[in-house]
Amino acid sequence: MPAPASLVALDHAHLLAGTQVLLDDESVGVLDGDRIGVVGRNGGGKSSLLGVVVGTRPLDGGRVIRTGGVTTGMLGQVDALDPRATVADVVLGDLAEHEWAGDARVREILAGLLGGTDAQALGGWDREVGPMSGGERRRLALAALLVQDPDLLVLDEPTNHLDVEGVAWLASYLSTKRPRPGNALLVVTHDRWFLDAVSTRTWEVADGHVHTYEGGYAAYVLAKVERARVAQVTEERRANLARKELAWLRRGAPARTSKPRFRIEAANQLIEGEPPPRDTVELVRFATTRLGKDVLDLLDATVLAGEKTLLDKVTWRIGPGDRYGIVGVNGAGKSTLLRVLQGHHPLAAGKLKTGKTVKIACLTQELRELEPLAGWTVIDAITEVRSFTTIGGKEVSASSLAQRLGFSGGRQQSRVGDLSGGERRRLQFVRLLMDEPNVLLLDEPTNDLDIDTLTSMEDVLDGWAGTLIVVSHDRYLLERMTDRQVALLGDRALRDLPGGVEQYLELRQQLRASGGAAPARAAAPAGTGGPAAAAAYTPAQVREARKTLARVEKALDRIHAEEALVHEQMVQVSTDPARLAELTEALRTLGEQEEALELEWLEASDVAEG
Structure with a gap:
């Protein structure tokens, strides 16, 4: 089989941003069929790299090689839509109605992003862009780009302003419907679930270099840990964070609900002895001490909300140490519910009871609270709240906590007014924790944060003893940070989701299929229990699943032995190209068998544990 053709390649690329080196003599390329996820710290050069690839950002050295005839389209973070244009102008351009109406691909895009082929979700084809919200304009720009369908699709934070349902649709479309010979995808996003669902390769932009990894986010985490171990990297803290993240990926919902992209055996060796992310029992005990019952x-x-009823006679009991995630479409009332819990939004009926020792803090989507501190240094803005706090049973200084969340020693002396949006978000979070709340509400905490910062935030909260309520469209973060999820579906109820976000998406699908009538109401969550119960299975199903586990484990052992034998043979015939090619093909076949068995094992383990 011929090697995939290169669509765009960077040859000894050098790129500067002031005195910062973003690319330092880098050579990397996008190949036919690639779906590449780009990760890295904010300000590290991810968006600049995309600009170089599409030709909007010139290099300071080196060259960009583009295959003739390859078309490129980019969704940037900055909205460039003409405010006088209509929905039809933006999305359909010069396409006649019979052209787009007869194209199943275009109809699917309109249904997935705009709510239907009549675009009523956005007010009709003749509605002007100018008065639209940021989220509506984002969907329009994305829909227009997908309708154009360039060979190389470049997306910079495409999940911004998309709800959980929209993110799931986009991931499915990009990974299953769009791929064709001659096209590729390059995407920057902090959404780790989306990265794993879409990407076949990962680029990490760091310190002027582009490090390449095979596979999506899970495979990237594994490979990064292995590289760190082999190279004996001295950054012990970051390596430990990566190991902890890997342990979550193997234990958590993402690994059980998506196709695994790394070997079970290798992952198990790396996380041997690694404790679960949170000691739930101990945290609940501490939380009860701080909060009472x-x-x-x-x-x-x-x-x-105005004349609209968001909730009708809902009972929800939130106990010490509970960790809830709230999901729902935009406008369903998620942020309003957080304000209700704080006592900032009045109830039309019913009652809110707040424990005597409760101290609530809320990470809002607004950053205006930092404006009075614009002339302060970062460390002064933190110590103004408190100099020390306790997390994970240990006393932590303001400087140490700031460093864990991305403020290096030098950056702690920067003025608040000079910080980026992501840095202000981090500072806001550190100040909240230093104030020692025992109930923490997070409203879209992923806004403006990179993956490294999100991982650090999760690591800090793993040791935080309190009650946590999170509103987010980030599926990975919800399942990583919380123990159970609830949903607002627009039927005036609060639905418990024992099946997590996957169950929410199924309920939304049922809602659409029924023409807008909500499925039968389920009981609202109650009590102070931990994680929701797993789906019920019959004893016969559990027994069959355990038999499957035993069979698959024996088969995996056999494949591992055969792989080891092939590796030994490859060493012995390293000077025989023909024999080496045969063994390489044999190894590939074993790998495919192993991957299929891993998926079967993970599916059976869900039933066996249920």
Whole structure:
């Protein structure tokens, strides 16, 4: 089989941003069929790299080689839509109605992003762009780019302003519907679930270099840990964080609900002895000590937003140490529910009971609270709250916590007014933790944060003893940070989701299929228990699953032995190209068999554990 053709390649590329070196003599390329996820710290050069690839950012040295005839399209972070244009102008351009209406691909894009082929979700084809919200304009720009369907699709934070459902649709479309010979995808995003669902390769932009990895986010984490171990990297803290992240990927929902891209045996060796991300029992014990038995109780609560009823006679008991994630479409009332829990939004009926020792803090989507501190240094803005706090049973200084969340020693002396949006978000979070709340509400905490910072935030909260409520469209973060999820579906109820985000998407699909009528209401979550119960299985199903596990484990052992034998043979025939090619093909076949068995093992383990 011929090697994939190169669509765009950087040859000894050198790129500067002031005195910062973003690319230092880098050579890297996008090949036919690639779906590349780009990760790295904010300010590290990810968006600049995309600009170089599409030709909007010139290099300071080296060259960009583009295959003739390859078309390129980019969704940037900055909105460039003409405010006087209509929905039809932006999305369909010069396409006649019979052209787009007869094209199943275009109809699917319109349904997935705009709500239908009549675009009523955005107010009709003749609606002008100018008055639209940022989220609506983002969907329009993305839909227009997908309709154009360039050979090389370049997306910079495409999941911004998309809800969980929109992210799931986009991931499915990009990974299963769009791929064709001669095209490729390059995407920058902090959404780790999306990266794993879409990417076949990962680029990490760091310190002027582009490090390449095979596979999506899970494979990237594994490979990064292996590289660190082999090279005996001295950055012990970052390596430990990566190991912890890998342990989550193997234990958590993402590894059980998506196709694994790394070997079970290798992962198990790396996380041997690694404890679960959180000691739930111990954290609940500490939380109960801090909070008592009563935290927040919504009793027969009715919540209005103007004339719209968001919740009708809902009871929700939130106990010490509970960790809830809230999902729902935009406008369903998620942020309003957080304000209700804080006592900032009145109830039309019912009652909110707040425990006597409850101290609530909320990470909002607004950053205005930092404006009075614009002339302060970062460390002064933190120590103004408190100089020391306790996390994970250990006393932590303000400087140490700031460093864990990305503020190096030098950056702690920067003025608040000079910080980027992501850095202000981090500072906001550090100040909240230093104030020692025992109930923490996070409203879209992923906004403006890179993956490294999100991982650090999760690591800090793993040792935080309190009650946590998170509103987010980031599926990975919800499943990583919280123990159970609830949903607002627009039917005035609060739905418990034992099946997590996957169950939410199924409920939304049922809602659409029924023409807008909500499925039968489920009971609202109650009590102070930990993770929701797993799906019920019959004893016969559990027995069959355990038999499957035993069979698959024996088969994996056999394949591992055969792989080891092939590796030994490859060493012995290293000077025989023909024999080496045969053994390489044999190794590839064993790898495919192993991957299929791993998926079967993971599916059976869900039933066996249920």
